[in-house]
Amino acid sequence: MHWIDWFILLIPLLTVLGLSVYSGKYVRSVVDFLAAGRVAGRYTLAVGDMASGLGVITLVALCEAKFQSGYGIAFWGNVAVPVGIVLSLTGFCVYRWRETKALSFGQFLEIRYSRSFRVFAASIRVIAETITNAIGPAIAVNFFLYFLNIPHAVTIFGLNIPCFAIVLTLLIVIAMVCIWPGGRVSLLITDTFQGILCYPVFVVLVGYILVNFSWSSDIAPVMMDRVEGESFINPYDLDKLRDFNIFAIVVYIFGMFLNRAAWFGNDTTNSGRTPHEQKMAGVLGAWRSGLSTVMLTVIALMVITIMNNGKYADEAKEIRDTLTEKVAFEAIPNPIEREKIVAEVKALPPQRHIPDGKNPLSITDNLETPIFETVQKTVGESGEGRFTSQRFRTMYQQMMMTITMRKTLPVGIAGAFALLMIMLMISTDDSRIFNSSSTILQDVIMPLKKKPFTPKGHLLALRLSALGVAVIFWFFSLLFVQLDYINMFITIMCAIWLGGAGAVTLGGLYTKFGNTVGAYSAIIAGATVSVGGMFMQRYWAKTIYPMLCEQGWDKAVGNFLAAVSDPFNPYIVWTMNPEKFPINSNEIYFIAMLCGIAGYIIGSLVTYKEPFNLERMLHRGVYSIDGVKKISSKWTLKNTFGKLIGITPEYTRGDRIIAWSVFLYSIVYGFFIIFVAVAIWNAISPWPEEYWSYYFYINTLLIPSIAGIVTTVWFFWGGVRDTIRLFRDLEKRTVNVLDDGRVEGHVSLADQAEIDHIDEEAEVAEERDVKQ
Numbered sequence: 001m002h003w004i005d006w007f008i009l010l011i012p013l014l015t016v017l018g019l020s021v022y023s024g025k026y027v028r029s030v031v032d033f034l035a036a037g038r039v040a041g042r043y044t045l046a047v048g049d050m051a052s053g054l055g056v057i058t059l060v061a062l063c064e065a066k067f068q069s070g071y072g073i074a075f076w077g078n079v080a081v082p083v084g085i086v087l088s089l090t091g092f093c094v095y096r097w098r099e100t101k102a103l104s105f106g107q108f109l110e111i112r113y114s115r116s117f118r119v120f121a122a123s124i125r126v127i128a129e130t131i132t133n134a135i136g137p138a139i140a141v142n143f144f145l146y147f148l149n150i151p152h153a154v155t156i157f158g159l160n161i162p163c164f165a166i167v168l169t170l171l172i173v174i175a176m177v178c179i180w181p182g183g184r185v186s187l188l189i190t191d192t193f194q195g196i197l198c199y200p201v202f203v204v205l206v207g208y209i210l211v212n213f214s215w216s217s218d219i220a221p222v223m224m225d226r227v228e229g230e231s232f233i234n235p236y237d238l239d240k241l242r243d244f245n246i247f248a249i250v251v252y253i254f255g256m257f258l259n260r261a262a263w264f265g266n267d268t269t270n271s272g273r274t275p276h277e278q279k280m281a282g283v284l285g286a287w288r289s290g291l292s293t294v295m296l297t298v299i300a301l302m303v304i305t306i307m308n309n310g311k312y313a314d315e316a317k318e319i320r321d322t323l324t325e326k327v328a329f330e331a332i333p334n335p336i337e338r339e340k341i342v343a344e345v346k347a348l349p350p351q352r353h354i355p356d357g358k359n360p361l362s363i364t365d366n367l368e369t370p371i372f373e374t375v376q377k378t379v380g381e382s383g384e385g386r387f388t389s390q391r392f393r394t395m396y397q398q399m400m401m402t403i404t405m406r407k408t409l410p411v412g413i414a415g416a417f418a419l420l421m422i423m424l425m426i427s428t429d430d431s432r433i434f435n436s437s438s439t440i441l442q443d444v445i446m447p448l449k450k451k452p453f454t455p456k457g458h459l460l461a462l463r464l465s466a467l468g469v470a471v472i473f474w475f476f477s478l479l480f481v482q483l484d485y486i487n488m489f490i491t492i493m494c495a496i497w498l499g500g501a502g503a504v505t506l507g508g509l510y511t512k513f514g515n516t517v518g519a520y521s522a523i524i525a526g527a528t529v530s531v532g533g534m535f536m537q538r539y540w541a542k543t544i545y546p547m548l549c550e551q552g553w554d555k556a557v558g559n560f561l562a563a564v565s566d567p568f569n570p571y572i573v574w575t576m577n578p579e580k581f582p583i584n585s586n587e588i589y590f591i592a593m594l595c596g597i598a599g600y601i602i603g604s605l606v607t608y609k610e611p612f613n614l615e616r617m618l619h620r621g622v623y624s625i626d627g628v629k630k631i632s633s634k635w636t637l638k639n640t641f642g643k644l645i646g647i648t649p650e651y652t653r654g655d656r657i658i659a660w661s662v663f664l665y666s667i668v669y670g671f672f673i674i675f676v677a678v679a680i681w682n683a684i685s686p687w688p689e690e691y692w693s694y695y696f697y698i699n700t701l702l703i704p705s706i707a708g709i710v711t712t713v714w715f716f717w718g719g720v721r722d723t724i725r726l727f728r729d730l731e732k733r734t735v736n737v738l739d740d741g742r743v744e745g746h747v748s749l750a751d752q753a754e755i756d757h758i759d760e761e762a763e764v765a766e767e768r769d770v771k772q
Contacts, residue, residue: 005415024181070232106443499526499592518604
């Protein structure tokens with residue numbers, strides 16, 4: 001990069017690290033370190049969550065998936081819009097979670113179920129969460145190695161040291177600098193600051209791409225140049241899509257509802273000033289990501305266009321040659337095979353494909369096919385050869401966006417993009433390290449510890465736990481080999497926890513019949529299905545499929561799988577494949593969730609003795625401890641519709657405007673107009689491909705860009721204002737924790753009541769365990 005790009009990158013990065021160190025002055029108690037003193041405002045939470053949720057891995061994974069499936073499937077994704085908005089507007093799970101006043105997810109599990117289940121479930125969650133999140137630093141490191149054109153290795157004092165390990169160590173150290181001083185306080189402040197910085201970069205990137213790439217002459221022809229059944233733009237022509245299809249949308253929506261509270265506890269869901277403020281942060285979530293979503297879309301469209309439009313054949317040739325050379329160095333262990341592959345790929349002429357529909361591309365026959373065929377022919381058809389080929393293909397597809405951006409962006413914008421990526425990397429990785437480490441300490445170690453920590457000892461233990469998880473992330477990122485699409489890998493790993501966690505959390509917050517036996521049954525059932533599926537995927541090409549062929553079982557197994565999936569064709573198709581396990585990650589995840597629900601219901605009903613006291617757990621009525629009276633109102637004809645979208649007497653006029661704006665844009669426009677009305681129109685008179693091109697441009701780029709610019713200004717100002725207030729409230733709230741556990745300084749009555757109430761809740765859980 002140019003020195004101007006490095007200047008744009010380094011100055012904000014140093015500012016973020018300085019803010020993190022400075023924020024440590026506000027941490028004087030465990031509540032501060034874990035929940036930022038519970039003084040965060042809605043915009044601080046919303047902007048910070050946007051930054052922490054939008055990582056390098058998000059962009060890489062999206063480009064990888066869209067290069068294979070396009071955006072036709074996004075039309076059916078609109079079905080999820082009303083589900084997500086209603087969940088946010090009604091505060092589903094969020095409000096009840098804050099009413100429990102649990103400082104961690106494990107504390108909630110102990111109150112609702114038992115201490116032994118807290119340790120068991122937290123262990124499963126930590127394993128799934130840590131392994132899933134540990135892939136993030138690995139993807140981020142590869143991105144920076146490729147984007148900054150860093151060599152694969154350097155020689156220091158005669159030792160050949162991989163640059164992957166050096167950059168990985170640097171990124172982990174940066175993440176720890178953001179965690180160590182202030183925990184959640186540091187993360188909330190730095191994430192919000194990074195989110196505020198990201199908004200202008202979104203505008204620059206979106207503007208540059210839309211100005212330099214014409215929709216009608218560059219992008220649209222490529223999007224329409226696909227074989228029948230694999231359209232990138234027509235949602236009624238997707239029958240041959242396999243991994244990212246309509247069934248994936250069904251699984252996503254089902255999981256969105258079932259696992260709404262499955263990751264609660266060790267994130268910002270504890271940090272809002274009040275349950276209402278926490279709920280409003282969720283409502284604002286419908287607006288906060290407007291322009292970031294457009295940015296992700298236009299970057300993916302730019303990559304698809306450059307790599308598949310003959311107009312950019314020379315640029316695409318340079319990208320393919322560079323990509324092949326760098327990926328082969330990592331994925332092909334044999335140096336002779338590696339050199340042969342690189343030489344043959346460089347000998348291929350530029351592919352001047354004209355996207356006119358005469359020779360449409362497909363998943364199996366596209367402009368990358370000659371490269372993959374060259375690799376497969378060179379490494380062979382053995383189990384080891386297929387494994388090597390699959391690894392090459394995975395890394396090639398993941399890093400395509402990175403090399404394309406490096407070769408395309410000019411000076412200044414390249415620096416802004418690098419800044420955006422490092423901001424997103426920091427905000428994502430530090431949050432995930434912190435979340436995993438706090439789960440380990442709060443929900444695994446502390447319940448097993450006979451003598452409780454002193455407050456200062458507790459803070460030190462939290463910091464050391466974060467350091468330990470960072471080391472785990474470092475080792476896992478250094479050693480792990482990922483073979484599937486990023487989104488698929490994340491799905492199958494999360495399913496180890498999410499397969500049963502949804503039933504446990506929903507049952508815990510909303511049912512009185514659920515008990516500890518049902519909770520154990522749900523987690524065990526979901527995790528067993530997921531781990532089994534992951535094992536089959538990992539060893540299919542190298543071991544399992546060759547073994548089936550040797551035993552002559554491949555045809556019988558293939559016939560069985562085909563018969564089971566036949567009723568669900570073409571959305572679920574289980575066909576024998578020598579390289580990939582026939583059942584994909586979304587399908588395994590769905591099966592795991594069904595098994596988890598069945599385990600929870602059956603286990604709870606079989607051992608049911610008495611209803612659980614939800615009122616006590618939620619601190620309602622006579623069990624209220626903070627002196628805050630919950631405002632309630634009767635249902636009337638006038639307020640019925642408002643209540644249905646979550647409006648309560650606590651809403652101010654501004655809150656009502658926000659809630660109605662979300663409802664009108666997301667439900668009325670985003671669901672009924674651009675989905676329901678269009679679906680009815682196509683049921684009567686199907687649109688030609690050109691109509692879908694106009695539809696995509698207007699509803700995915702034009703209108704979201706306009707709305708995104710408005711919300712960018714809105715959230716930029718709101719984030720700045722709430723961050724200033726956060727500093728002021730933290731200053732007022734600063735306390736001094738003495739060695740004997742006494743607290744000096746300002747603490748709210750509600751916080752003190754929660755602190756005093758923790759031991760009482762634990763005693764209730766222990767008494768219930770004894771009775772059971």
